[in-house]
Amino acid sequence: MPKIITAQEAANLVKQGDKILIGGFLAVGAPESIIDALVQKGTKDLKLVVIASDYEDKGMGKLVVNKQVKAVQVSHLGTNKEIQRQMYADEIKVELIPQGSLLERVRAAGSGLGGVLTPVGIGTLAAEGKQVINVDGKDFLLEKALHGDVALIHAHKADKQGNLIYRKTARNSNPVMATAGKIVIAEVDEIVEIGQLDPERVVTPSIFVNYLVKK
Amino acid sequence: MPKIITAQEAANLVKQGDKILIGGFLAVGAPESIIDALVQKGTKDLKLVVIASDYEDKGMGKLVVNKQVKAVQVSHLGTNKEIQRQMYADEIKVELIPQGSLLERVRAAGSGLGGVLTPVGIGTLAAEGKQVINVDGKDFLLEKALHGDVALIHAHKADKQGNLIYRKTARNSNPVMATAGKIVIAEVDEIVEIGQLDPERVVTPSIFVNYLVKK
C-alpha cells in the first residue's frame, strides 16, 4: 500500500542530481503541487525526462525558470522560451528525442526491455550516436531503455491501494512514466477507499505506485 | 466505421495460408463463434499466433483438431494433447516463444517497431536462431515484430464506431492482437450505439477494428 504524503514530503524524496520522469503534456496532467514543492525546496542539478517542456509558469517549466535543471530529455520545447535561452547559453543540456521514441524508451525501462527498434529518426539528426540495426532488409534505430530515479505523475483518482484512473487528455504520459521510476509518486485529485474504483477502468495498477499526494 | 458481419462472413475473410492472430487465453476471451465458422468452412494451412493452444474442444484447439493448422507460434501447449501429437508427428510446425516475448513481438508489429530487446530467453533454447545484442554490457535477444494477415479477437462490448471494452480476464491478449492484423475482426457480446461506452473505459480504440461480429 502506498504511503499518503504531502507535496513537501514528496519533494524531500527527490535528491540532488536525480533523474526525474515527469508526467503531463503542455502542463495538462502535470503534478503541479509536487513541482511547486520542489521549486520551494530548490533541489539542484535535476535531470528531467518529459515529453514537452511546458510553460515558464506551468508544469516542469517552473523548475527550469528556477534554474534547478541540469539536463532534459524531451521532444518539444516550443512553448518555453526560458529553456531555449538556457540551452543556447549552455546552462542546460538538452537531448531532443522524437516523442514516440522517448515514450518507448521509458516503456522499455518500465517493462524490462533493453530497448526497441524504431524506424523513426533514420536519416535525421535524431539518429546521431545511435546504433542502426537492420532487420530483414530495413534499417531501424536502437532506442535504449530510459530509467528514472523518481517518477512524478498526476492522476485523477487513486484508491488507497494505489490503483489510478485518469481524466481525459490529462492521462497522456503519466501511465508510462509511472512504470519506470525507482520511486513513483502520484499526485491525485482524490483518494478513495479500496474497492471504490471500477476495476475495468483502472489504467495504472497499484503495483507501480509508492506514494500518493492529495492535490 | 466497422462493418457488422456474421461469423460466417468473418470466416470468409480468412484465406488459405493466412497468418491469424487469435486472442484469448485457455479459451477465455477467445472468439469462439468465428472459430466455429472457420471450422465449418474448413480453410486449410492456417498459421496461428496465440499465447496458449487452448483445449481440443475450446478456442483455437478446435482448428487444430480439424487439421486446419500448418504452423503455430505459441508459448504454451500443455492443455491440448492433440497439438502435441501433431507436433511430434510433424503434422504441425510449432515455434515456442516465451509468453512475454510473443506479446512484445505482436505489439512491435502493431506499433510500427522492428522489434524489441529482451533479457528473457538468453542462455536457453528460446534463443536459438535469434540475434544477441549487447546494450551497455548486458545481453538481450532481438525479438522481431510479428504481423498477422488477420486478427480474430473477442471483446465484451463494442460501440458502432468499433471502440471496444473487455470483461475481467477475458481481456488478456485481445487488445494487443487487435493492433497487429491487416484485417481485425472482433466478436463481441453486445453492440451498442456510439456514445454508449464510457470513453475512459475503452481499451481498444475503434481505429484498430475493421469488422464486428455479434456473438
Add this chain to the structure above:
Amino acid sequence: MIDREDKKYKRQIIGWRVAQEMRDGDYVNLGIGIPTMAANYIPEGVNVVFHSENGVMGVGPAPSEENQDADLINAGGGFITDVPGTCYFDSCLSFGIIRGGHLAMTVLGGLQVDAKGNLANWMIPGKMVPGMGGAMDLVVGAKKVVVTMEHTDKKGNPKILKECNLPLTAMGVVTMIVTDMAVIDVTPDGIILHEVAEGYTVEEVVKATEAELIIPGKVGVFSLPQ
C-alpha cells in the same frame, strides 16, 4: 476576384483542398497551423475521426470559453471538445497508433520538401529549435503524408527542391504536397503536378518549383468554393 497574395485566402484554399482528400471513415491527424484549417472543409457525408497525439481520438471543435475543460486539449495545446465515440488513451498507445500505420492521413506544415519525398519541417540551424515533438513519428507512420505550405518562401524562393538542405524530419515519406499554387503527388518515379490552383498557370508553378515536376497530359484545376 481572387487575391493570390492574401494570407487568409491561401490558408483557406490549402485547407479546403486537403479536406477533399479525406474519405469516409478515415482517421486523420492534423498538425497545428494551416493543417487545422482542413477540419473546416470536410465534405458533407464524409465522416472523419480526428486523432490528437496527446491521447484522444474523436476530437470535436474548439469550445466556447465557458465550456473549456482544463483536462481536454489537443497536441497544439488548444482546448477541444469530445464527441460521441471519443475515447482516451495514453501517449504510448497514441504513438503506437501513429508509428504502426493505423492513421489514414497526417497533415503537417513544411519548410522544404524534395523530389524524393524527403521532408524538412522541424529546425533551421541558427534559429531557435522547438524540437521535433511527434512530427518524426507521424510522417514515418501515417499511410498518407500530406505537407501543406505556401509554395514559396517570403522572398519567393522555391520550397519544393531537388534536395532538401535543412535538417530532415524523415526520408522519403511525403506522399502529397498541397500549396496555394498546386497539388503535387510524390511517387517513386518523381513528383507529379496533379492540379494547379485557380489563377495560376502550369508555367508559373514550374517556375516556382526547384524540383523537376512531371507534367501529365492533363493537369486539373482547383479553386476555393464561394
Add this chain to the structure above:
Amino acid sequence: MIDREDKKYKRQIIGWRVAQEMRDGDYVNLGIGIPTMAANYIPEGVNVVFHSENGVMGVGPAPSEENQDADLINAGGGFITDVPGTCYFDSCLSFGIIRGGHLAMTVLGGLQVDAKGNLANWMIPGKMVPGMGGAMDLVVGAKKVVVTMEHTDKKGNPKILKECNLPLTAMGVVTMIVTDMAVIDVTPDGIILHEVAEGYTVEEVVKATEAELIIPGKVGVFSLPQ
C-alpha cells in the same frame, strides 16, 4: 508424528515455508502446483496482492461452483474471485510488470536448480513439451525467485545439482529454494543451507544435494505448525 514421505505433508510444509517469506505489501505471482499452496499460509497481518499473468492483480480464493465466472480465471486455468482493489489489464502490460522487476516474488516449481542459480523447469527432452508459457519471463523479472520442489526425484536422485543438465528456463535467476527438506539461499558466493525441515539432519540434506552446500555456523529448523 510426521510422515516425511506423505505427499500432502510435503506440499503443505513447502507452501507454509514459502508463505513466511512474504512481506506486507508484497505483490506475488504463484505458479501452479505446490506454489499455489503458499496462499493458504500467509501470516496474519501480512497483506499480499496476488498477480496472475493473464491480466489480473488482486486474486481472491477459488469460488464455489455456483459463483464461477467464465471470464475470471488464473494463469493455471482455475476459476478465481476478485477482491476489493482488484484490477484488470491486458497480457502485454502484465508481462511488462513481470519482466520490469515490479513483482516482489515469484514462486515456481522446478525440475533442477544448480549452484549458479540456473533453473530448469520447462522441458525434458524426449517427453511431451508443454511450452515455457510465462515461466522464462517470470524468473528473469521478479525481484525474488523462489523455486519449490521435492528435494529429490522419485528415485531419490538430487535435483539440486552442480550444473543443470536439462534445458534451462533461465540462467542465474534463482534466489531461494524451498523443499520438503531444506531452505537454501542462492547467492553469488554459492548456495547456503539456511534451514532444515523438522525431522531431517544437515547430513541428510547434504547427502540429498549434489551441489556443494555452504553450511553456516548455525542452521535453522522449520516445521509445519499444527
